[in-house]
Amino acid sequence: MTDDTLSEAAKAVIRRNTEQVQGGGDWALYDELFSDDFVDHTPQPGRTPDKAGALELYKTLRAAFPDFHAEIHWQAAQGNLVTTYKTYHGTHRGEFFGIAPTGREVRFETVDAMRVVDGKITEHWGVANLFSLMEQLGARPGTP
Template identity: 40%
Template sequence: MPTDDIKQVVLRFNREFLEKNNVEVLKELVADSFVNHTAAPGVAKDVSGLIHFIGMLHKGFPGLRIEIHDMIAEGDLVATRKTFHATHTGEIMGHAPTGKKVTFNVMDFVRVKDGQYIEHWGRNDVMQVIQQL
């Protein structure tokens, strides 16, 4: 796939799944063989882990919005540097809603094949932010 097409897959994943928590889009955008190499301890490394983690975020931060600062593609890899913006209006990991506005910093790499995510590596500060609520 051309790099512009691969970047569109990643953009769509961010907008439709990460921001809107549209789980149905995963059937189209994530391969059955998908592996998240940097899933949090205790979270499945397959698509079920994605659904669990993003569902948890949306429970605590239902208005989640993603700002993509950089997106670079080479070959079948796409790297993004982004910020998640949210307000803590729901319970998350034992933390009652505080109304605090928070930001999570995220950098990740995604390998795309035939229009689908097949691998993911990432770093973020989501857990540190949640622990500070």
């Protein structure tokens, strides 16, 4: 398999996760796409850095934003490591980090890198603009 072929296959796995798991709530596909020894190097607060912790985050997001979905702006890959820049969209219809549903439509940007080995996601590093999300929900963190 050439490096280009490997990169395209890895990008396809990440797109399936973004569109079908995050955007569609396909938890059976989640189990298929994520390696049992998955490691999240940048877990969200209160989440474990493993497969179970990532699934819990995905389910929390879908419960709070039932129409949660992403617009992928671009993907770049070097071998099996895929970087994706995307904007998440959703309507706040369930509790999220202690914030009661507001009915507000939100959007926030994310950049993440995920490694794919043998068709499964094995590692994740990411940065999400959660400050923007919290502002849109009317919750502003205290100032120092």
